Amino acid sequence: MTAEGAPEGVWVNGRPNGTLSPLERGLHYGDGLFETIACLEGRPRFLKLHLERLETGCARLAIPRPSREELRREILAAAAGAGRAIVKVLLTRGPAAARGYATTGAEQPTRLTLRYRWEEDDPRLAVEGVRVRTAALRLSESPALAGLKHLNRLEQVLARREWNDAAIGEALMFSSSARLISGVMSNVFLVEAGTLRTPLLDRCGVAGIMRRVVLREAACVGIPAEEAALDAADLARTRELFLTSAVIGLRPVRSLDGRACETGAVTRELQRRLAPLLTGAADG
């Protein structure tokens, strides 16, 4: 029995209940990456895509790539067991050899794996949709970090502090140059005249796993889709939009800053298409 919200299991470099070095560069600089993996009946959803993204992140940050087999084994071990779980994996550049930003190349990356209880969602959210607001805080633009699920997340922490109303499920964020980017913890798609449009993530934002799956599935069923530079005018024009994330899957937006939105045929078709992938009835 664990306290509500506390993880059910923690592994540091594969060792249960390990602790972290105070020299951890993940702490001092946010020098690392993470993945949040939804698991059903011991099966991590879209595991291959998560491992691929982590490896892409390692290459971009020049963090030595962990053994894919070792990581997979640790994630499967954390996911094992009946029911629903969220497995969060952090991979950092490891403890610092000395003070300062410079890397030596001899760092030993740290793997931190956590298993959290994953409460059943209110099934009405997938049908009726989520109430969404617009965040005041703007995401900073850093092409070198854009797309990565890195550990520099203070902007998300501050943006999430902007609301405390449990009826609001997410806030959409613009960037410093007024581009629409994403939700605080999800990606966003607009549906316009039968076409999917999702923000281009060349300046900031996280290239979500479910975003990638939705783009792939849209291509399979012939729904036109594009990654594009979107702004407030695009958002204001939109009457149909939805959110995606590895945890929530796909959720329609029911209202945006109080304005009612609709859930149309494109969103419903993608929901039907994703359903077997999300329940584990088909392979992701």
Added chain:
Amino acid sequence: MTAEGAPEGVWVNGRPNGTLSPLERGLHYGDGLFETIACLEGRPRFLKLHLERLETGCARLAIPRPSREELRREILAAAAGAGRAIVKVLLTRGPAAARGYATTGAEQPTRLTLRYRWEEDDPRLAVEGVRVRTAALRLSESPALAGLKHLNRLEQVLARREWNDAAIGEALMFSSSARLISGVMSNVFLVEAGTLRTPLLDRCGVAGIMRRVVLREAACVGIPAEEAALDAADLARTRELFLTSAVIGLRPVRSLDGRACETGAVTRELQRRLAPLLTGAADG
């Protein structure tokens, strides 16, 4: 005897040789702040200013402010002893109560204090100056975080990886909107016609302690100084510039991307003025 570069002492919440919780929000999100304090003969330089900046940071991030007396005691204990030391203090929002960005307000902040050996610098650097380059990576702009010494430092890690030539001491960084901001690990001042100009830090950058001291001392001796929006043209025009940080104090720039710079009367006067503050002969 500690390995070269490893800290000589580590305290977690005042406890020697402590370890960190794997739930630490400082690790998961970089949700925290730090200070790097130069200490001479047991005396932390500019301690009051460091404590003030940390408190300002807590207020802006809504991290519960630690007891100033407790922090001061821990820093003095870490600084104690003969010779030179760098004391680094990290203050985070503490272990997460649950998964996700949201804060509960019930978090218990974590204090991490590290004491590092501080090698004697080459005295020629203060006289002849430092060779400096321009970084290719641009700092992202986030007014909500501007000025803070927070733990989201991946950009600095990547910028520091741009050069490996020990003869280069620092790299100057521009922001995504092409403003001159700072060095990777220092602030920068340009001297133009007897006037000091240092980048305004309203979009990004760290409001350095030594930057503040230099502005204060310049005012005392009647050197005009301004914080201003500076760009590449300002930098190209400058023939005299210097770097500041809590660790290096004030260092002239000897060359910028190979172009020779000069160290003029304003820089030398400020060096003379700072000398007693930096050696501990006068109170900061």
